[in-house]
Amino acid sequence: MARRPVIGLTLDSEEAGGYSAMPWYALRRNYFSAVVRAGGLPLALPHEAELAAAYLHLLDGLIVTGGAFDIDPALFGEEERHPSVTMKQARTAFELEAARLAVKRDLPLFGICGGAQLLNVVFGGTLIQHIPDSVEAALAHEQPGPRDRPGHAVSIVAGTRLERVCGAGELQVNSAHHQAVADLGTGLVINARAPDGVIEGIEHPDLAFCIGVQWHPEYEISAADHALFHSFVEAARG
Template sequence: MRRPVIGITADSEEQGGGYSALPWYALRHNYCDQVTAAGGLALILPHEQETVPEVLDLIDGLLITGGAFDVDPALFGASDRHASVVLKARRTAFELALLQGALARDLPVLGICGGEQLVAVALGATLIQHIPDAVPQALAHEQPNPRTEPGHTVAIEPGTLLHRLVGPGPVAVNSAHHQAVATPGPRLVVNARAPDGVIEGIEDPGRRFCLGVQWHPEYALSPADTALFAAFVAACGESR
């Protein structure tokens, strides 16, 4: 039997700089490493919106990754934009079209960090645009220590898919975000929270596998992280 094909969205730099003076795509190895270790075939996706229908025909599941940018506040009905917000319009447009297509087909979806936020917004959530300005006594969600180490713990909500996959917690996680889900909307269930109350995970119980976490399980800091990837890839195998 062939491995399930997992479409993974890349980051991009439209102006160039760093890796190349020309525009480029990038993705850390660990996203692909975890998909491969869990039995999947990783397919990195460039941001060509006209290819979305063909991509959806190729993949068995969708992994939306994070990056140093934000969901456009206009997408969740905000009338203002915090000064800290950074947009990547082409990437967001591609990811949103791909996500909507995946949801329409009930393909398994895993959103990580900014990917979790996009999944949430696509399903009716709103976002906190800058945690330090909105959450009193907030933790350092942009942790000062390396991403290869935990930054804080999260509590796992009983009765959720995440709870069934990783156990009751608490789970030690790394943290690299300045935004988070504010209100989950009508479809979503909160499945994880940080000690300061910030929402760290969401899922749609009406779909086969639609889950997002605010931390970065691709670093595999705990058995919970590897269990999450294993369950996602297994669901993608069942979707064929």
Template sequence: MKTPVIGITLDSEEAGGYSKMPWYALRQNYADVVTASGGLPFALPHEPDFAAEYARLLDGLVVTGGAFDVDPGMFGATTRHDTVITKDRRTLFERRITEAMLAADKPVLGICGGQQLLHVILGGTLIQHIPDEVDNPLAHEQPNPRTEAGHDVKIVPGTLLHRIVGSDRLPVNSAHHQAAKDISDNITINAIAEDGVIEGIEDSRYRFCLGVQWHPEYMISTGDRLILDAFINAAAT
């Protein structure tokens, strides 16, 4: 098999901290796991007008997470929770390149916030703040390190995710205050937390269209490795 070129979306920050100018950022483990599974990482700056050109260059796409939210207007919400923070140019780019990759039936893996954006692109809506909409929620913004599990998820039998990980349960890390809510006819739920929060989605219309609410790039379980391997293998064929 060829070495697939895997686009990884960058985060962005305003001036301050690392640089006096606006800057891009990406945790190294996103690239490390792509390389370890046999892919060639390709960092993607936020250029919405060039999303289609980037998509033509890529064999697969990882839409990463970050400390920000999808604009509620994208899924038809008429109110915005006080905790919502948006990065409009990043989201516009990620939406356009995700749509271009799906249109070309190239593999897409959405991670955490990337899963939430994928859910919206596929026609779903989002919970804007879990503590306000879920009774007795788990600590989805876990207090322990992301290198450890925060809770388990139940994997739905018969789904792509179940075929990949070969297990009915998976320990996952958790770093989010929003989550998938209503689904469209195109969305299949593949993982659920004990409190009912949706933890994973997929769309069988595509060769590989998978979103997970946790961060498999930390590799806290064998299942995480299997997810990355399956994604890279799909991009290589």
């Protein structure tokens, strides 16, 4: 049996309430099942920034997942904070450290939704803090329907790794974000856009695998979503 590469997935976190009377970690099961179906061995990562290097030594690839929170605007040089911004500082500290170490090691790195935004910040880029207030005639990037159905189309940029992986010039994707990439980080290129011009995907062409997408491919609503996970896991296999 072929070895399954170990894929780290960053967890989400919440304070006491709901699932537990104590603070807790969580992540939807479809993140893990998508990794398993793609041939990987998923490993959940708690938010211990000082242990990021130790965790990275265990991994063949890193997925920075999405979540209902935002990156502190101060981390990309903005003093003003939009009223809609909510933060999880411990999570962001861990994800920044882990992603920076992954880039330094050229470890395959996959950012999903907020994870794509974090990748842009890692490379020195900035973010749109609230799409409805910054993009004229913006689409409903926080779609009202279920996440296992498409919310809008994205156009894939020709010649990018994303195009090679997905094998298509346009995809129907789900959408659950109110922020997006503004100014690109150093070395990154755009690989997907929404019809309203919002950047929906980024990648670093000089690294083994470094892709971020604004949608949630773990729902696998298209063959391209599965192809993204498969390509990432194969890159982690080395």
